[in-house]
Amino acid sequence: MKIGELARRSGLSQSRIRFYESIGLLNTVERRPNGYRTYPPEAALVLDLIATAQKAGFSLDEIRALLPPDLERWEHGALIEALRRKVADIEALEARLAHSKRQLVALVAEIEARPDDIDCAANARRVLSRVLGDGVESPALATGDVRLLGKTGRRRAVRAG
Amino acid sequence: MKIGELARRSGLSQSRIRFYESIGLLNTVERRPNGYRTYPPEAALVLDLIATAQKAGFSLDEIRALLPPDLERWEHGALIEALRRKVADIEALEARLAHSKRQLVALVAEIEARPDDIDCAANARRVLSRVLGDGVESPALATGDVRLLGKTGRRRAVRAG
DNA sequence: CATAACCTTTGAGTTAAGTTGAGGGTCAAG
DNA sequence: CTTGACCCTCAACTTAACTCAAAGGTTATG
Numbered sequence: 001m002k003i004g005e006l007a008r009r010s011g012l013s014q015s016r017i018r019f020y021e022s023i024g025l026l027n028t029v030e031r032r033p034n035g036y037r038t039y040p041p042e043a044a045l046v047l048d049l050i051a052t053a054q055k056a057g058f059s060l061d062e063i064r065a066l067l068p069p070d071l072e073r074w075e076h077g078a079l080i081e082a083l084r085r086k087v088a089d090i091e092a093l094e095a096r097l098a099h100s101k102r103q104l105v106a107l108v109a110e111i112e113a114r115p116d117d118i119d120c121a122a123n124a125r126r127v128l129s130r131v132l133g134d135g136v137e138s139p140a141l142a143t144g145d146v147r148l149l150g151k152t153g154r155r156r157a158v159r160a161g
Numbered sequence: 162m163k164i165g166e167l168a169r170r171s172g173l174s175q176s177r178i179r180f181y182e183s184i185g186l187l188n189t190v191e192r193r194p195n196g197y198r199t200y201p202p203e204a205a206l207v208l209d210l211i212a213t214a215q216k217a218g219f220s221l222d223e224i225r226a227l228l229p230p231d232l233e234r235w236e237h238g239a240l241i242e243a244l245r246r247k248v249a250d251i252e253a254l255e256a257r258l259a260h261s262k263r264q265l266v267a268l269v270a271e272i273e274a275r276p277d278d279i280d281c282a283a284n285a286r287r288v289l290s291r292v293l294g295d296g297v298e299s300p301a302l303a304t305g306d307v308r309l310l311g312k313t314g315r316r317r318a319v320r321a322g
Numbered sequence: 323c324a325t326a327a328c329c330t331t332t333g334a335g336t337t338a339a340g341t342t343g344a345g346g347g348t349c350a351a352g
Numbered sequence: 353c354t355t356g357a358c359c360c361t362c363a364a365c366t367t368a369a370c371t372c373a374a375a376g377g378t379t380a381t382g
Contacts, residue, residue, distance in 0.1 A: 004358065014359090019340060034348060036359055048293050056261045060339070071289065072282040076272075083269050090262045094255065100217045101251045108244050111237075121233035128232065132209050165328065175329090176371060184369090195378060197329055221369070 001039045010047040017047065025050065025064045042071060057086055107131060162200050171208040178208065186211065186225045203232060218247055268292060 007014045020026040021037075028043045046067070053063045066082055068074050110130055114123040168175045181187040182198075189204045207228070214224045227243055229235050271291055275284040 002359075013341080015341060016339085018360095023339090034359080035361095036348085045289070045293065049289070052292060054339095056265055072285045074281075074285055076281075080269060080272060083265050083272075087262055087265050087269075090258050090265070094258055094262075097251050097255055097258070101248055101255075104217055104244050104248050104251070108241060108248075111241060111244075120235075120237075124233045124235055128206070128210070131213060132206065163329075174371080177369085179331095180370060195329080196331095197378085215369095 001041065001043070003037050003039070006039050006043055006047070009044045010051075012047055012051070020047075020050065020060075023060065023064070025060055025067070027069060046071065057090065058082075162202065162204070164198050164200070167200050167204055167208070170205045171212075173208055173212070181208075181211065181221075184221065184225070186221055186228070188230060206232065218251065219243075 001009075003014050003017055007017060010017070017026065021029055026043070026046065028040055028046060030038045032038055049067075050060075050063055053066075054060070058066075062082065066075065066079055107127070110127050111123070118126070162170075164175050164178060168178060171178070178187065182190055187204070187207065189201055189207060191199045193199055210228070211221075211224055214227075215221070219227075223243065227236065227240055268288070271288050272284075275287075279287070
């Protein structure tokens with residue numbers, strides 16, 4: 001099968017398939033005399049597998065390290081270990097998310113619970129000091145940088161003059 | 162205070178502080194006749210606030226949209242709304258993580274539950290077809306691409322020859 | 323006056339996972 | 353022999369949030 005058909009079958013773009021090959025993720029590819037790539041039917045399976053693993057949170061690097069050259073000869077131990085580690089990673093992230101969520105919910109409550117007898121600025125100071133004093137260690141000591149979300153991607157202004 | 166001291170106090174690098182200014186996130190900055198930046202004491206507060214918001218999952222773009230020019234004059238409604246939306250985002254991500262985790266745990270179980278009377282290759286086929294057939298929609302329809310983790314950042318091989 | 327410790331700008335590099343475009347070859351049909 | 357649908361490579365671009373290096377100005381101290 002040529003790349004166009006593989007792309008249709010797998011739902012991935014041709015450029016993405018070529019890209020996977022270029023980083024050594026896809027080795028199931030031969031060339032015809034004219035230079036065209038030719039794939040065996042199981043290539044679609046491999047691509048599905050890659051896409052599935054990605055959705056589970058594996059990076060392409062991790063996937064490459066785990067994908068065997070032969071689909072029926074997995075590195076059993078390493079695979080199981082990687083899966084377990086990924087579960088642990090997810091649990092760590094879940095804990096961080098839960099923490100962030102608690103903070104945010106508490107913050108909303110704090111803002112809305114403004115006593116009627118203080119003004120806006122005073123409330124701002126009150127909330128601000130609570131936010132910065134509480135639940136967050138010194139920013140200097142921050143260890144992990146995980147990008148969690150970011151749907152609303154407003155592009156930032158051009159920087160050069 | 163000059164930038165070096167602000168950096169020490171806030172725990173952020175000088176380059177990061179200049180970067181924040183360059184993208185319009187930090188407006189509390191004056192210049193001395195010699196060109197040096199000078200910050201008022203509350204600049205440290207603003208930086209702490211930015212770092213805290215980042216840890217809660219806000220992008221710099223989002224933070225910029227919410228940070229008021231005056232620390233005591235917040236855009237009340239927009240702020241509350243953004244906080245609530247972020248909580249909802251976190252909940253969506255939590256749901257996806259829980260789903261991924263269930264899949265992974267089930268996969269580990271599936272692999273380890275290999276009946277003693279089939280060989281490795283057959284087990285591979287069995288597990289493989291279960292993984293790809295089950296719980297995951299067609300990859301072509303995949304909607305969301307969220308990078309979850311990625312601690313083990315092995316750099317990929319150089320591509321150009 | 324030299325030296326060190328500050329500060330400045332600008333431009334380029336980093337990571338991940340691709341996409342896009344230019345420029346060109348291949349192949350079947352009309 | 354041309355048109356259109358394929359395919360090829362290679363380089364550059366994308367996003368976010370920075371970092372780093374180069375080249376140079378400023379200030380305090382010996």
